[in-house]
Amino acid sequence: QKEVEQDPGPLSVPEGAIVSLNCTYSNSAFQYFMWYRQYSRKGPELLMYTYSSGNKEDGRFTAQVDKSSKYISLFIRDSQPSDSATYLCAAGGVTDKLIFGTGTRLQVFP
Amino acid sequence: DSGVTQTPKHLITATGQRVTLRCSPRSGDLSVYWYQQSLDQGLQFLIQYYNGEERAKGNILERFSAQQFPDLHSELNLSSLELGDSALYFCASSVGLGQRSTDTQYFGPGTRLTVL
Numbered sequence: 001q002k003e004v005e006q007d008p009g010p011l012s013v014p015e016g017a018i019v020s021l022n023c024t025y026s027n028s029a030f031q032y033f034m035w036y037r038q039y040s041r042k043g044p045e046l047l048m049y050t051y052s053s054g055n056k057e058d059g060r061f062t063a064q065v066d067k068s069s070k071y072i073s074l075f076i077r078d079s080q081p082s083d084s085a086t087y088l089c090a091a092g093g094v095t096d097k098l099i100f101g102t103g104t105r106l107q108v109f110p
Numbered sequence: 111d112s113g114v115t116q117t118p119k120h121l122i123t124a125t126g127q128r129v130t131l132r133c134s135p136r137s138g139d140l141s142v143y144w145y146q147q148s149l150d151q152g153l154q155f156l157i158q159y160y161n162g163e164e165r166a167k168g169n170i171l172e173r174f175s176a177q178q179f180p181d182l183h184s185e186l187n188l189s190s191l192e193l194g195d196s197a198l199y200f201c202a203s204s205v206g207l208g209q210r211s212t213d214t215q216y217f218g219p220g221t222r223l224t225v226l
Contacts (some may be wrong), residue, residue: 006152034214043112043200043217044153050121097166098215100145102152 003027004091006101017109019076023089023101026070028089030099035074038086038103047087048074079108081092113137114218116201122224128189131221135182135203141165141186143204143215144176148197159184160207192224198222 005021011017021035032051036044040047048063050056050072056063066075072089113136123129135142144156155168159178170176173191178184188195199222202215 036217041220043114043202045112049214066203067203094220097143097155097158097168099155100153 001026002101004089005098006089006099006104008102008104010105010107012107012109013079015079015081015108017079017108019074019079019083019106019108021074021076021087021089021104023072023091023108024070025072025091025099027091027093028067028070032092033063033072034090034092034098035061035063035072036088036090036100038088040085044088073095076106079106081108081110084108097108112216112218114201114203114216115214116199116218116221118221119219120222120224122226123191124226125191125193125226127191128187129185129191129223131188131199131201131223133184133186133201133202133203133218135184135201136216138203139203139213139216140160141172141204142178142182143202144170144184144186145200145217146197146222147200156186165207188223193225196223196225 035048038044059078060077061074088103089101090098092098115134140161143158156170158166176186200218202217206213
């Protein structure tokens with residue numbers, strides 16, 4: 001079992017839709033959680049950082065962590081074609097290395 | 111632009127060969143991380159250096175090695191290359207050890223390695 005699991009998609013939605021991206025993790029020692037966005041042929045860029053459980057909102061993006069169920073979510077409101085990318089969740093604990101999910105490919109069509 | 115630079119952008123080589131990938135971190139960042147990204151495995155952590163010292167090790171093969179130099183740039187050496195080593199190799203950097211919200215990893219554009 002991988003430490004961080006993510007549905008690879010692809011996920012295709014119309015412009016303006018609310019997108020829900022999800023990951024599960026197995027290591028209860030994970031304390032911080034991130035979402036990265038990766039455009040085709042580019043390096044990942046950090047979108048959201050969450051420490052422990054709870055919600056964090058930044059513009060159209062909301063990250064949720066439920067440590068009791070080991071579930072990580074990213075919501076995108078009013079999705080735009082420019083949001084089309086691969087979204088990677090990542091988790092880390094007391095050690096320094098981040099464990100990444102395999103990424104979900106999102107396509108937002110006009 | 112993240113401020114992390116990687117060279118070369120593309121590398122095509124043959125099985126059995128050895129290559130060196132280079133990374134320059136953002137100004138002021140002390141940590142450098144190396145990742146391998148392939149279609150079926152996703153982004154895999156290989157190794158981290160902090161201020162010249164190896165800090166953490168992931169799923170790095172014995173054929174692979176890395177180092178961080180006094181000027182903080184880093185090199186990843188891949189030897190006895192196999193077809194399965196074909197992948198995108200990313201370097202990332204952070205100010206510290208990468209655990210805090212203010213200490214996030216910034217990724218470079220990657221080096222695409224093709225082994226024929």
